[in-house]
Amino acid sequence: MKQVPDYQVVLIGGSAGSIPVISELLQQLPATFKIPVVLIVHRMRNINSQLDVLFSRNAVTRKVVDTEDKMALQKGKVYLAPQNYHLLFEDDKTLSLDYSDPVFFSRPSIDVSFESAAAVFGPATLAILLSGANQDGSNGAAIVAASGGTVWVQDPATAESDVMPLAAVRACAQALVLTPAEMGKQLQQL
Amino acid sequence: MMVRPVFEKHEMEQLLHMVHHVYGYDFSEYSKASLNRRIQKFMHDKGLMDSKSLIQLLAGDRLSFQFFLETVTVNVTEMFRDPSFYKCLRQQVIPILATYPQINIWHAGCATGEEVYSLCILLHEAGLLHRCRIYATDISPANLEIAKSGVLPLHHMREYTANYHESGGVLDFSDYYTAHYDKVLINKQIRERVVFLQHNLVTDHSFNEFQLILCRNVMIYFNKQLQNKVLKLFYESLSPLGFLALGMKESLLFSEIKSKMSAFESAVKIYRKKNK
Ligand SMILES: C[S@@+](CC[C@H](N)C(=O)[O-])C[C@H]1O[C@@H](n2cnc3c(N)ncnc32)[C@H](O)[C@@H]1O
Numbered sequence: 001m002k003q004v005p006d007y008q009v010v011l012i013g014g015s016a017g018s019i020p021v022i023s024e025l026l027q028q029l030p031a032t033f034k035i036p037v038v039l040i041v042h043r044m045r046n047i048n049s050q051l052d053v054l055f056s057r058n059a060v061t062r063k064v065v066d067t068e069d070k071m072a073l074q075k076g077k078v079y080l081a082p083q084n085y086h087l088l089f090e091d092d093k094t095l096s097l098d099y100s101d102p103v104f105f106s107r108p109s110i111d112v113s114f115e116s117a118a119a120v121f122g123p124a125t126l127a128i129l130l131s132g133a134n135q136d137g138s139n140g141a142a143i144v145a146a147s148g149g150t151v152w153v154q155d156p157a158t159a160e161s162d163v164m165p166l167a168a169v170r171a172c173a174q175a176l177v178l179t180p181a182e183m184g185k186q187l188q189q190l
Numbered sequence: 191m192m193v194r195p196v197f198e199k200h201e202m203e204q205l206l207h208m209v210h211h212v213y214g215y216d217f218s219e220y221s222k223a224s225l226n227r228r229i230q231k232f233m234h235d236k237g238l239m240d241s242k243s244l245i246q247l248l249a250g251d252r253l254s255f256q257f258f259l260e261t262v263t264v265n266v267t268e269m270f271r272d273p274s275f276y277k278c279l280r281q282q283v284i285p286i287l288a289t290y291p292q293i294n295i296w297h298a299g300c301a302t303g304e305e306v307y308s309l310c311i312l313l314h315e316a317g318l319l320h321r322c323r324i325y326a327t328d329i330s331p332a333n334l335e336i337a338k339s340g341v342l343p344l345h346h347m348r349e350y351t352a353n354y355h356e357s358g359g360v361l362d363f364s365d366y367y368t369a370h371y372d373k374v375l376i377n378k379q380i381r382e383r384v385v386f387l388q389h390n391l392v393t394d395h396s397f398n399e400f401q402l403i404l405c406r407n408v409m410i411y412f413n414k415q416l417q418n419k420v421l422k423l424f425y426e427s428l429s430p431l432g433f434l435a436l437g438m439k440e441s442l443l444f445s446e447i448k449s450k451m452s453a454f455e456s457a458v459k460i461y462r463k464k465n466k
Contacts, residue, residue, distance in 0.1 A: 068439045069410045070417070082439045084271075085410075088223035091199075096221045097410045097439055100228070100264040116223050 005150070007035050007190060008124040009073065009089075011117055013110030013140075015042035015132030017160025019051075021180045022130065026055060026078065028184035029062070035126075035190060036073040038095075038117075039064070040081045040110045042132070052080045069097045081108035088116040104136040114140025118147040125149030126190075128183065129175075132164030138171035145174040152186070155179045197230055201241035205229070208245055213255055215329075216392050217262065219416035225262065232261040256332065263330050264411065267301040268346070269308045270353035272438050275458040276308060277358045282455060283433055284316045287401055293322045294400045296427065298391060299408030300326035303337030303376075308354075309404070310380045311366055315359070319383055325398065327389035334386045340376040344369055391420045396427040403428060406437040414444050421445045428463045435460050 012022060022039060029037070041051060052066040055078070064078045065071070073079070073093045081087035085097040087108050103109035110129070114137065117125050127144040129137045131154055141151045153175045156162035169175055178186065202222065210216045217225060229244070236254070238244045248255050270276050287293050300306050306326045313319040328334050351363040367374040389397075391408070403424050409417045424434055425447040434451065436459040442448040454462040 068441055068443070069437075070414055070444060085439060088221070088227070090221060090223050090413075094414075096223055098224045098227070098264065099266050099407045099410065099437075100224075101266055112227070116227070119223075119226070 005123055007126045007150075008093075008121050009117055010035050010037045010126045010128065010187070010190075011040065011114060012037065012128045012130065013040040013114065013132075013137045014130035014154075015106070015110075015134060015136065015161070015164060017131035017133075019054075021154065023055060024180055025128075025184055025187065026062075026064075028188060030188055033187070033190070034075045036075060037078040038073075038081065038087070038113065039078065040087060040108050040113045042106050042108070042110075042136070043083055055080065067095055067097075070094050081113060083108075086112040088112065089120040091120060093120070104134050106134070106136045110137035111140035115143045118144045118149055121149070123148035126152070128152045128154075129165060129168045130154045130180075131159035131161050133161040134163060135167035137164055138167040141168045141172040141175060145172050151175040152178050152183055154183070197226065197233060197241050197244070199226075202226065202229075205241060205245055205248075208249055209255075209258075212249055214393075215259070215390070219392065219413050219419075220411055221413055224264070224411055228262045228264065232258055235261070259330055260332050263333075265301045265330060265333050267304045267407075268353070269304040269342075269350040270357050270359075271305070272458070273353050273357035275357075275435070275438065275460075276312065276353075277356075278455050278458045278460060279309070279435070280312050280316070280358050283402065283460065284312060284318065286433075288316065288318055290401055291321065293318065293402070294398055294429075295322055295324045296398070296400045296403045297324060297326040298328075298389070298403065298405040298424075300328050300337055300386070301330075301333050302342075303340070303386075304342065304350075305404070305406065306337065306384055307340070307366075307376050307380055310384065311354070311359070313383075314380060315361065319380075322383050324384045325387060325400075326384050327387045329388070329390045329392075331388055334388060338386045340378075340381050341373050342367075342376065344372045344374050347374060391423070392416065396423055398427065399429045400427055400432055401429050402433045402435070404435040406435060406440075408437075409440060410437065418445045421447050425450060425463065430463060430465050432463045433460060434463070 052064045055064040064080050067079045088096045114127050125144050145151050153165045153168045155177050156165040158179050159165050206217050297306050354363045367376050451461040454460045
């Protein structure tokens with residue numbers, strides 16, 4: 001019996017060492033993949049790193065949207081949380097931005113987006129946490145799981161920086177630990 | 191996992207109703223996601239565990255409400271944040287403003303003044319400041335008090351200096367302030383053309399005609415309906431060919447005034463009123 005929930009959103013959070021993994025995952029998304037994907041990636045402040053362009057080049061099937069305030073989440077699209085803002089989800093499935101203080105020195109903060117998605121999508125949330133050098137994301141992962149959502153964490157042994165995945169495994173007992181290759185395969189089955 | 195105060199969605203309406211009724215501030219058209227987060231933060235800071243105690247506290251205590259207002263209206267800001275935006279103001283907008291004998295500027299949602307003083311520095315360097323009148327407004331009296339004082343924390347100055355140079359500034363940034371212990375005071379000369387006023391974008395009207403209106407990272411806290419309403423207010427307050435500057439991730443996309451404005455520099459979200 002297959003019991004995969006109908007996810008309404010896939011969140012991918014990461015920091016140091018996560019960019020190659022994200023590129024790999026995006027490349028593996030089949031053209032038929034309809035669930036909106038939201039990327040929350042830590043970057044240097046006030047440096048205009050054109051991550052959306054980089055990811056778009058690598059995601060064969062789709063363009064990565066550099067998110068602006070109040071955009072609606074649409075099927076088949078990938079959204080990148082903009083630099084210097086937190087990304088939140090509204091009840092009507094639009095995205096809003098927030099310029100409040102950084103969390104764990106991070107803005108966008110993975111915790112903030114995970115928690116906000118959990119409040120709107122509950123069990124229909126899939127949150128994926130990748131390589132990273134701080135503990136942002138683990139609180140949010142725990143909240144996603146507590147709201148009935150699903151959490152995948154990159155196998156710390158495969159992560160360039162294992163602080164983030166290790167913290168998440170500690171904070172969230174329900175988290176499934178997967179290698180990037182396994183994540184890619186599982187995504188294809190959604 | 192952190193223990194969070196319980197604040198359910200249906201309790202929001204009750205709280206906002208009370209706040210509107212008792213204090214006259216209407217937050218009903220704010221973005222709920224951020225509002226919810228801020229309310230949770232306030233409850234956490236005050237050690238409140240449920241909405242009943244929150245409503246009780248706020249209804250009976252004006253001082254607590256002031257603190258609530260400061261928490262809910264996010265007041266984070268910086269000098270010369272987004273250097274590319276200031277570069278565009280300096281190189282493209284200010285030369286056009288220079289053709290007016292008198293220049294009216296409205297800085298809406300000015301928070302603690304960092305953006306206003308950045309703009310004043312640009313106008314000063316262009317030799318225009320004495321011809322400008324800058325109306326800097328915010329909903330929060332506490333923010334306006336700080337902004338008016340011209341006092342900023344010293345520890346950000348290194349970053350602000352870098353931003354200033356990145357935005358095309360070539361002078362010695364430290365000439366614009368005097369440091370005193372862990373604070374700096376922005377020079378009087380830079381501050382003297384600014385009037386700070388309390389103004390609520392939700393309920394208050396326009397009060398002049400402006401050649402430039404800036405409202406950055408304020409409307410992200412509003413829902414689309416309120417954004418649209420406020421953008422109409424700005425449109426009506428702009429002189430023909432006046433400029434409107436929004437935050438880097440905001441746009442006119444969902445607004446009615448979209449067709450009546452042209453994108454002057456879309457990368458930094460500067461728009462211009464069309465000449466009818
Ligand atoms: C995040 S700050 C932005 C500050 C500055 N413009 C910047 O971008 O750095 C948002 C500001 O909007 C103000 N604000 C919120 N609601 C408002 C309203 N209804 N009317 C006027 N100002 C408001 C807040 O008090 C706060 O100072």
